[in-house]
Amino acid sequence: MNTAESVPKTPSSCSLSPLNLEEFRRQGYMAIDFIADYYQNIEKHPVLSQVEPGYLKNLFPKSAPYCPEPLETILHDVQEHIVPGITHWQSPSYFGYFPSSASTAGFLGEMLCTGFNVVGFDWMSSPAATELENIVMEWLGEMLTLPKCFLFAGNGGGVIQGTTCEAILCTLVAARDRMLTQIGKDSIGKLVVYGSNQTHSALQKAAHVAGIHKTNCREIETTKSTSFALSPESLRLAICLDIESGLVPVFLCATIGTTATTAVDPLRPLCDVANSYGLWVHVDAAYAGNACICPEFQHFLEGVEGAHSFSLNAHKWFFTTLDCCCLWLRDPKALTKSLSTNPEYLMSTHATNSEQVVNYKDWQIALSRRFRSMKLWLVLRSYGVANLRSFLRSHVKMAQLFEHLVANDKRFEVVVPRNFAMVCFRALPLPTSKEVSENGMAVYGHKISYDQECSNQLNQELLKSINASGHVYLTHAVVAGLYIIRFAVGATLTEDRHVFTAWKVVQEHLDAITGM
Amino acid sequence: MNTAESVPKTPSSCSLSPLNLEEFRRQGYMAIDFIADYYQNIEKHPVLSQVEPGYLKNLFPKSAPYCPEPLETILHDVQEHIVPGITHWQSPSYFGYFPSSASTAGFLGEMLCTGFNVVGFDWMSSPAATELENIVMEWLGEMLTLPKCFLFAGNGGGVIQGTTCEAILCTLVAARDRMLTQIGKDSIGKLVVYGSNQTHSALQKAAHVAGIHKTNCREIETTKSTSFALSPESLRLAICLDIESGLVPVFLCATIGTTATTAVDPLRPLCDVANSYGLWVHVDAAYAGNACICPEFQHFLEGVEGAHSFSLNAHKWFFTTLDCCCLWLRDPKALTKSLSTNPEYLMSTHATNSEQVVNYKDWQIALSRRFRSMKLWLVLRSYGVANLRSFLRSHVKMAQLFEHLVANDKRFEVVVPRNFAMVCFRALPLPTSKEVSENGMAVYGHKISYDQECSNQLNQELLKSINASGHVYLTHAVVAGLYIIRFAVGATLTEDRHVFTAWKVVQEHLDAITGM
Incomplete structure (x- = not known):
């Protein structure tokens, strides 16, 4: 027996370093090929996974392996055991829900985001992450012909959230706090939020998380005769009834392209009603907002200047892969007033503390955030x-x-x-x-x-x-x-x-x- | 002039398809090389970015390009303009905040997640995404020697959230609702949450989002003599004072490894106090929890069986890249009771509606979710x-x-x-x-x-x-x-x-x- 061989290699030996660059390249290429092959052969799989509940449990061991396994083995298992359990959202024959649109540029953007792996909570934690986000949100806002008041150039501004649920929750909390400042913090039980019976369930969930009573979430009826759009008159009626009951209307979620039928709520008259009663209007254009980069769809946005916030999911129909929810606000300060936290350990001595820069941690629920603008930027440029x-x-x-x-x-x-x-x-x-x-x-x-x-x-x-x-x-x-x-x-x-x-x-x- | 050339190519020409597989491979390799080169040369850059606020705005055009640009140009811009604006969390000389730990396996897992790009909100939307998450959360829970009550095998269970902020918000909402069911929904103003003055600001933020009064967030003093750990006696005192004032204690966030000094709150006595007053105890082990896969650190978890939920950020110190917050719960039903929404358009006729499977949309704020278990699984196996x-x-x-x-x-x-x-x-x-x-x-x-x-x-x-x-x-x-x-x-x-x-x-x- 060769002595050199009999000495067990220490686990921290070079080849096992978690970021050995030779291995990074070799395995990176392998993964690229694996994914390209997956797309190439995607039509061979049933679009909807046909596995039975619990199928995977019996295919894998009960515990994590003690020793490393080669990528070849792991990818083999992905092919044999994971792929059959996937409902192939990337299949050309996938027509379910809304799309989850991939692209080479979006994929590469995600790679760069993961590669840099910065935690961009404030400006200084990676200035490029914040500033690129500022830039692409201006670009995209302009492509949509959003009114200038939603852009940084007009004292508004955009931010990338994970999902519409988060976007709605953040704006709802801002609206809630703005109202509670006026009527007293103990009046939260009086606040009412409005949507139609076609509004995404994200509104209900966000309202519940924010402490709004379930009984104070109005799902206003819509009819087939108006293609399931929310009627401004019905909204006014609902608001008036609530005010008469001593409740306080606070938030309207209007939708451009509802989940069930892509109905479009009429923004201008809805904003007129909502604004006359002091409500915050959020426009959820998760799916259809993307289409509004085409002039022929921009009429759906007419009246959006009366809204307070607007969001779309670039990961739905703008080639950026999940997750990339773009949110614009007319008054970002209303958001940051609610969501700012400034613990000492995050206080840098740098520009972060000045008014010169955006600190996106105060625009969202989470502190940590990925460099998501990278993929939107790559999609736009590529x-x-x-x-x-x-x-x-x-x-x-x-x-x-x-x-x-x-x-x-x-x-x-x-x-x-x-x-x-x-x-x-x-x-x-x-x-x-x-x-x-x-x-x-x-x-x-x-x-x-x-x-x-x-x-x-x-x-x-x-x-x-x-x-x-x-x-x-x-x-x-x-x-x-x-x-x-x-x-x-x-x-x-x-x-x-x-x-x-x-x-x-x-x-x-x-x-x-x-x-x- | 050649006629063939004078006809402008339609923008949808093959080579520009957003998922042309030849281009996907070619550009994928390029991105792999770019990132490998970035790591190779990372020590040449100042760790903390030295740019001035607004530096990027002047380097890029005011609008998105009308025509496509080649990846070569874009990567050149990344190198010239983005990299200088990055604070290099992956630099070997980065010792700030907590680590944001990368690895080849984590990177590849993220690639596969992005490649499949499924929207795994419920079981059926991709059974493998849910079931692999079930499996890796059992594996990791076992590695940490978490009590069986936190595992699916013991009627608990684990879920991957984006960040600790989300994990705390979800568990706090569950705790809030459990209490409000007892004392009435209009008593939200009486609820009090507890942490020490070393607890992460995520608690404050989550409490505020959930509608808890700012004045009802206790930041209990700690001292150097106990290395800034939360004292069970101080907790008891604070709880008693609040009860005497007619308030209702609802939630304690204990920390294993605080942000400022990695202080460890004594779980067992804290849980004893909290449980005797009916509080939900969440254990935030964002950073230090990862170390508890080593037997020599597991003593810090003693008493965790008295807690209701436990979370750690695998993206901090477990090589999975941002974001990957692992949350285990003793009673997932308390969570899903608060966070379930079941709109008709998500109701499938399949097993999703049965009790046989986990539908993770009801374990989190957002509906959409990425296939994040992939990277944790790759890290564990690789x-x-x-x-x-x-x-x-x-x-x-x-x-x-x-x-x-x-x-x-x-x-x-x-x-x-x-x-x-x-x-x-x-x-x-x-x-x-x-x-x-x-x-x-x-x-x-x-x-x-x-x-x-x-x-x-x-x-x-x-x-x-x-x-x-x-x-x-x-x-x-x-x-x-x-x-x-x-x-x-x-x-x-x-x-x-x-x-x-x-x-x-x-x-x-x-x-x-x-x-x-």
Whole structure:
């Protein structure tokens, strides 16, 4: 036995250093190849994972390994055991929820963010992290034609949050505190927040976290006749009723592109109502806000100057990967007044303490923050405004294509007008024998009376069957009692052919269910 | 003019697709090389960025580019304009705040997370994301010897949050709601939360966000005699006083390894006191919890079974890169009761709705969540328990080395006993002329009376001078009126030689200041 070999290497031996640069390069390339191969072969997997609950537990040991394992083994396990448990949001046949849009530039930006791995809580902790965020938020704000009052140049300003939930929570806390300063801190139980019954559940959750009573969250009814947009008159009515009851309206969350149907709340009249009663208006444009870099969608933002804050999720439909929620504020001081903490151990002797710089820790819940502006910056520069518009328009076009296919099949209907790249549709109920026309053809459509419950069941069964096939993934919503199927285009790899295939899958599954 | 060339290429041409796989590979390798080169040359940069506020604004255009720019140009700008604005948390000479520890495995895990880019809000949205998180949280919990009641195997369970602030906010909201269910929702103004004056500001911020009155946040005094640990008797006294005043104690945040001095609050007696008054106890072990994978540090966790929740930041000192805050709970239902939302559009027909699976959206503030368990899993497997312990021990040893160097220089003192890999020290005040001994040598040390203000000023000046040099980066704290300098070892690239150099820098700057 060779003596040199018999001496066990100490675990801290060079090759095992957690940041050995030779290994970093070798393994980094391997991971790049692994991910590229994953994208290359992504269509071979069922879009919706088909595993059963608890599947992974039995595939891995009960405890962490005592000794190191090579990356090759780990990547093998990712391929064999993790990938089957993934619902492939990056699949070109993923049309569920809203997109979670990836891109090479977004990926590289995340790599640089992770590589530098700074904890950018204040300016000095990495000036570039703060200043690049200032810059890209101005760039993007300008691309959206946000009013200058939302930009740093107009004494407003933008910040990157993790998610819309955080953005709403932060702005709601600012609004809450502004109001409590006027009416007294013990009146928190009187505060009321408003949204429609289409507003994202993030509002409810944020309100609850912020100590607003659950009974003081208004979900104002919307109707199909106004495409599920919040009516300013209904808002005024709700506010007046609350004031009459001695409650204090404090916050309205308006939505550009609701989750269920991409409904657009009319900003200008809503802001007029809200402002006349002193409410803070937050505009949640998580998904659809991204489209507003295209001039043809900017009319949806009309009246936004009456709002106090505006947010969109660049990780939904702007190629930046999760998480990247862009929030602009007209009065950042209202936010920082609520969220500032200045413990001694964070007080530097540098410019951080001056008014010259932004300290983003005071614009968010958490102290620590990643260098997220990097990925937004890389996306903006790598693609440029022209291409970014063109990418989004190509998704809209594909949604139009799908809409057209649906509209031309009498067995289906498009439920609400399409605003962006999402189509809401449903299979119409089967005609009963009485409703078969004289020439023996079934008569579908609105004219036929039917049981809504049956119709909902049919669509539920249809969606379940489609998703179980693994060929495509779609999700649903229920509006005004109607179970609808949502078809959201936006996965970066999606092309026309995937839309055609998806439609064929939908048709075939309806055929199978209805036995035709 | 060539006609083919005169036709402008459509922006959506193949080579510009945001996920062209050839480009993904090519650019991915480039980014890997860029980051490896950055680490290779990291010592050439001043650790603390030396730029002036607003430096970046003038280096970049006012608007986003209309046309795409090549990655080569962008990376060039990163090198020329971003890197100088970075405070290099990955530098081996970074000893500030707490570490933000990187590793190849953590980096690769982040790459895979970004590559899959799933939005893992519930089980079905990617079963592997939830189940891998379940598994690694069990592994890590076991490594820390957390009591079984904190593990899924004991009806508790773990979740990865972004930061400690979020972990505290979530647990505080759960504690708040549990109490308000008993005493009525309108009694939120009576709730009191407790910590010491060494507790992280995250508690204050979380309490404020959750609607707890600022006047109801107790920062109980600590003293140097007990190394700034929270005294159970002081806690009991504070609780009793509040109860006598008609207030309702609800939450205690105990700390293992405070930010200022890594003080350790005595868990067992604190939990005994808190539990006898029905408080929720959260243990914030953000930094030091990581060390508890080594048996020699596990005694600090004694009594943790009396707590309700426990968190540590793997992104601080466990090689996972920001963000990765691991939170374990004894009763996850208390959390999910407060944070569950189940809008129709998230209701799947699958196992997600059953009790069989975990839906992590109900364990956190946000709905969307990244596949963060991937990086923790890669770190655990790539290094193994033995190496991970050895890495942490090497940091502790380097801190011991620094402590030794300080202790052997009469002009300095170690202010509090070192618990982990952080040394708190300060330069002792200069002797006055009267205090120069007969042989002309200055007499330093405790015996000399001095003005604390002068001493603080000296250390403040010393630290400023050290950091301005760019050779190393250290930060400060003030405890019991004493300005101290913190030396936190933990950057992955740090070796003994960097500690020696750092000490030389400290000495030289004191020499320069005192003119010796």
